[in-house]
Amino acid sequence: MFVRKTAKRFAGAVAAAGLSLALFLSASPASADAAFQRWVAGFRSTAMESGISGATFDRAFRNVRDIDPEVLEKARYQPEFTAPVWDYFDNRVHEQAVATGRAMARQWKPWLDRIEHRFGVDRNILLAIWSMESNYGETLKNDKVMRNVVRSLATLAYGDQQRSKYARTQLIAALRILQTGDIDESHLMGSWAGAMGHTQFIPTSYQRYAVDIEGSGKRDIWNSVPDALATAANLLAKNGWQSGRTWGYEVTLPATGKFPNRALPLAKWQGLGITRARGKPFRDGSEMAELKVLDGRNGPAFLMTKNFSVLKRYNSSDKYALAVGLLADEIAGYGGLVRDWNRPFTKLSFVEKQELQQRLSSHGYYQGKFDGKIGEASRNAIMAFQARAGMEQDGHPSMEVLSLLRRQ
Structure with a gap:
């Protein structure tokens, strides 16, 4: 979530983050690690002044020996979203997300009934948030995406001048989560900027809104789908959601x-x-x-x-x-848009976009997953194929490109 800080909120720190990363990479690994460990030692006193026990801090940092360079890279390259509007929606509102959402509505109906009754938030809104935030939990299974939250936030606090205040605040909040016992340090995983669980809450928002609707004694948004959906519903309810009304x-x-x-x-x-x-x-x-x-x-x-x-x-x-x-x-089941987004090409279905990726892969242009989501790797592959085929290199996932690939 980034209440969940959005990428837009995080943009504009390129110079500061780039300098921090350059300084870190220019130092030898041993000296860089030593400097980071000195920072950790100093932050321990700050954490204890904020009510974090020494035992909690030491447990959290037990396996955090150095910064995560990939976190600084991701922080460095966070421009405001400038792609065409259709691109944003095509990758998020599509038939696969709808079908999975309906399946999840059936699977989790008893809990959705309880959550909707308690918080007054439309279940379909909660399912859509779950899809947007973690692809119905699939993202949490991706080791390339999920990171140790303590290490990520310590990296930002230490190595990113622009986000240092944010990261220090979130790091203290993450340590409080460990101290309360809702999750242990080995499972405190999240995005590069500290967003956690099925519905992606940053630590301070977790503290404010997290709900243990299952009654396990722990507010577990990482492993409990009901807790995660109830937490999202609680956030919306406490911020003024009007039950029974549309968006x-x-x-x-x-x-x-x-x-x-x-x-x-x-x-x-x-x-x-x-x-x-x-x-x-x-x-x-x-x-x-x-x-x-x-x-x-x-x-x-x-x-x-x-x-x-x-x-x-x-x-x-x-x-x-x-x-x-x-x-x-x-x-x-209310249906899609009556007037579609303006596109300079013929739109593909989700299944056709998967086929596009498969065919690009078979011709040696693409090495990613066949997930139907058109990101940078897919666009680069499309442009490489378009260049070879003598087409305009626009990178659009179009029927025109797929039809030509089918004839190859």
Whole structure:
């Protein structure tokens, strides 16, 4: 989550992080390790002043001998998201995520019933968050992604000037989690920036919102799906989630006209010529909403209600909150967008994107997983194939590229 700090919140530290990394890499391993160990020794006193016992600190750092260079690399390269809007949604709101979400809804129905009753948060929203944050827990099984949270945060606190204050605060919070016994040090795993568990909470947010709904005596968002989903629901509920209300509506704009950049009652938006995309009436004309158009006037448009703002307390990005809302609606069976995102190519289905990766691999262009997610490795492979085929090298996962690969 990055309440869960978002990548956007973390952008802008390239110079500071780059300098820190360069200084570390320029030193010999022995001297660099010694300097880090001196920092750890000094931070021990800070932790104890914050109520962390010496035994807890020593246990947490028992196997932390040096920094994690990959954490500094990831921190160094965190630009604001500049890819086309369709790229963000295509990799998050797709038929595989919907199908898995529906399967998880059936599998975890008794717990979802309890969580929804207790917190008043729509189960489909929780399933969508679970998908967005950890691919329904699959990410937690990836040793290349999951890291020792204590080592990661100590690395940032020691080696990244821009994130040092954040990392020190989160590190103390992580040590408190160990001290309370919710998880042991060998299982305190998370992302490079310390986000943890099925629903990716940073340590301070875990402390504030974590829930032991299973009654095990431990708030275990790493191994307990019910605890993780209840924790996400608790965050949303405590930040003002309105039970029984939607996050917003896809709408159709009139051909001409300008609209105010502020919230208005839905009835007033309707008076300005804005209607629901599928023609249904708004549920409550007095409900306040804000117009959002992420892909220009020719792309999909939305009227966002209070619950959209609550989703942004989980992650402050409009794209993130909208992706959660759209995925939740599809899991619930409400259907996808009426007006799709603007793309300069013919879109592939999720299965077709997996086929694209497989065919690129068979021709020697791609070495990654056939996961249907088009990231940097997939785009580079597509461009390499396009270059050889004499096509424009745009890296788009298009039907045009797949059709040519099928003929090879």
